[in-house]
Amino acid sequence: MRNDLLLLSNSVVHGRDYLEHALPEIEAFLAGRRTVLFVPYALADRDGYTAKVATALAPLGVTVRGAHASPDPARAAAEAEVLFVGGGNTFRLLQGVQRAGLLEPVRRRVAAGELAYLGSSAGTNLACPTIRTTNDMPIVQPASLEAFGLLPFQVNPHYLDPDPSSTHMGETREERITQFLEENDVPVLGIREGSWLRRTEGTLLLGGSTGAVLFRRGVSMERLTPGTDLSFLLAITGRFDDRH
Amino acid sequence: MRNDLLLLSNSVVHGRDYLEHALPEIEAFLAGRRTVLFVPYALADRDGYTAKVATALAPLGVTVRGAHASPDPARAAAEAEVLFVGGGNTFRLLQGVQRAGLLEPVRRRVAAGELAYLGSSAGTNLACPTIRTTNDMPIVQPASLEAFGLLPFQVNPHYLDPDPSSTHMGETREERITQFLEENDVPVLGIREGSWLRRTEGTLLLGGSTGAVLFRRGVSMERLTPGTDLSFLLAITGRFDDRH
Numbered sequence: 001m002r003n004d005l006l007l008l009s010n011s012v013v014h015g016r017d018y019l020e021h022a023l024p025e026i027e028a029f030l031a032g033r034r035t036v037l038f039v040p041y042a043l044a045d046r047d048g049y050t051a052k053v054a055t056a057l058a059p060l061g062v063t064v065r066g067a068h069a070s071p072d073p074a075r076a077a078a079e080a081e082v083l084f085v086g087g088g089n090t091f092r093l094l095q096g097v098q099r100a101g102l103l104e105p106v107r108r109r110v111a112a113g114e115l116a117y118l119g120s121s122a123g124t125n126l127a128c129p130t131i132r133t134t135n136d137m138p139i140v141q142p143a144s145l146e147a148f149g150l151l152p153f154q155v156n157p158h159y160l161d162p163d164p165s166s167t168h169m170g171e172t173r174e175e176r177i178t179q180f181l182e183e184n185d186v187p188v189l190g191i192r193e194g195s196w197l198r199r200t201e202g203t204l205l206l207g208g209s210t211g212a213v214l215f216r217r218g219v220s221m222e223r224l225t226p227g228t229d230l231s232f233l234l235a236i237t238g239r240f241d242d243r244h
Numbered sequence: 245m246r247n248d249l250l251l252l253s254n255s256v257v258h259g260r261d262y263l264e265h266a267l268p269e270i271e272a273f274l275a276g277r278r279t280v281l282f283v284p285y286a287l288a289d290r291d292g293y294t295a296k297v298a299t300a301l302a303p304l305g306v307t308v309r310g311a312h313a314s315p316d317p318a319r320a321a322a323e324a325e326v327l328f329v330g331g332g333n334t335f336r337l338l339q340g341v342q343r344a345g346l347l348e349p350v351r352r353r354v355a356a357g358e359l360a361y362l363g364s365s366a367g368t369n370l371a372c373p374t375i376r377t378t379n380d381m382p383i384v385q386p387a388s389l390e391a392f393g394l395l396p397f398q399v400n401p402h403y404l405d406p407d408p409s410s411t412h413m414g415e416t417r418e419e420r421i422t423q424f425l426e427e428n429d430v431p432v433l434g435i436r437e438g439s440w441l442r443r444t445e446g447t448l449l450l451g452g453s454t455g456a457v458l459f460r461r462g463v464s465m466e467r468l469t470p471g472t473d474l475s476f477l478l479a480i481t482g483r484f485d486d487r488h
Contacts, residue, residue, distance in 0.1 A: 130385075160414070169258060176380070179332075243288075
């Protein structure tokens, strides 16, 4: 199946275990596949992170291998059936993916229906054309902000509604995304913690329990409830660096 | 005076007017200088932003000109006595500064004591060696994350203490800076809203009312009260991309 994607806003919902809230959805996404290549570059402790993921997915009968532990990560990605790209720092993750040579094989094989892609948080940012809507600190400098581009629009994971009681003067998430739209004519889907996107072929659905918010240039912000069909977003053509 | 800097965490304190909280400090910093070249690239509306700054600084008898309105911004920076770099989106600001050719003349003239530098928020990020400790969204891709480097360490403006009651699972500021230190052996000074840094020659003082937090690799986080002498930080040699 082409473009077989499950993109989680986040891996841990408050008060629950790692990936616990999404385990039934991950099981359906796996559809019987039993091996997962995990990309742990977003965190510093790659071995520890891979072990944590292996433990979380063990109830599904899945074997997890870390891409970092392979002598040739690009080849491992060229042979995998499921890729899981985990969260952490998006800039560090993208730099690791670039250096490991994963961008091209993953793009090609996901489009060809040979590789299923599971992303969480920073791993969901990487499924977008660029990481320009990450919430993370640019602790390292990737060669470019271009990512896998498995969707034609941008996602903002961990989307957070403005807090009217806040006295902090830093920009709200909504203000940050509005600034993105000043520079880029590309829709941004803010998915709240506990939400996910499921793409299969030409269909895109909003899953989970918390909903999402869609920002488009020249259009009022739209609030979306769980279950919304977002397939229309797969047909858009965004324009980056198109100053308003 | 060499390295004559005033670096504000932020331009607006909750419930007060733009720059109001820091006006006496700005007046002391100006020391009778009456012309300011303003760098508005962090916001989309450069004319509107420049007008706002002109209004805010009018009580000090200062004339404000926008760098964007000059036919040759680099030359304007080479002739100015005071540069004010305002807040907004740090990536957009740095891209604008790079494209206008401001990096070299500002570095040289601040070090030579020919130009005084006032920064707020993103403008404070730009005074650091890089913008790797900004809180902003990477809405555009600057040619590099390298900035003016008027200090040898990194500042995190709008520093926010962790909220123990939060159920949001995105990283706290402290966690983000800890990740920065995993990749870079460079101190990070988190300055809370309402705080600022004042550098004159080889002296660095923490001003304002709210204090700061210092993060260094291998050292417990240190809480700093207003008035703390931070001159020792001017002697450090940081190492970027020095994975722990």
